[in-house]
Amino acid sequence: MKKSGQIWIETVLYTLIGLALIGISLAIITPRINAARDKLLVEQTIESLGILDGKIDEVARNGHGNKRVVEEFIMKKGEMYINTNENKIIFNLTGLSKPYSEPGASINKSRVEIISWNTKKGAVASLTLNYKNIVIIDTEDSGANEIKKFNAAATPYRFSIENMGKNPPDTLERIRIEETSGR
Template sequence: MKMYKGKGKKADVWVSVVIYTLIGITAIGLILVALQPRINEARDGITIKQTIEAMHNFDSALRSTLIAPGNKRVLELKLGEGEMQIDSENDMIVWSMKSSRKYSEPGFEIREGNIISLTEVGNPWKVTLKLKYDGLADLTYNGQQQIRILQKAGKSYSLSIENLGSVPGQVPAVDINQRA
């Protein structure tokens, strides 16, 4: 039987390469597992801030229609996470999502401009943002008192907000429509 010199050394090098590669991949995997909760918290925090900005834009558009009957605004609204309710029965807009980040003190409503935020205890947390228009506008969706839920979507929602006027002594009727 002949022995080839050097064959064992080459095999040892390849075994070492495979072992070190597996150790490196395992270390990267462990680091990612440890960092995943922090990454999710940061992502949820960014989503909440973007949603607050979008709700400020919605509020600004709606309030600008209140200046005079016939005023109409078109708003592009992107929902990356959570869901948005157009609750014309209670004259409010509500956005909520489950979050790995506690946005505010749990159980306490906090006002940020016209937006009311609430964080509810849970695993995950439930963050809710509200715009209330009772006493300011009588909201309808497609001309009806109803609740319309907008879900997370890949594309923006195009919403039309129009002041339909008012009867003396009453708040203006504001209709919200989803455009095609």
């Protein structure tokens, strides 16, 4: 009887040690996995904004009436704002496990400006395309709403980008961005 009791105690003890090791491993690995996932999310957002910027640049260069479509603009997390007052497209990613870059410092990847900071609910990365003195950004309803907001969605957005030409006294091309995915 003593031996079978000892075997059960050893089994329970080894099981507890194994569970403790698994718990410690998860506690160490999970933050690193989350940080890598967040970094990948920011990199994918930079790439998506780069594609959008390329279409805007192409439309601006090819003159009045030129039109391009961004077929799949994927937004799984965050919010995008088209600010027609400041000629900016801003993409905010909230709830990151750590800042993408040094908090408060501005870094540039091609035309995308990235600023990160910490909040009580996690880090935030703000990615901005600034078109000041390049083109005038317009939306289909910019007269009624100066800032157009797009939320994360399970299905990709579809954007139509069109060169509306120059309206005197403007010296810059007016680029209209319309969301055409039927939301």
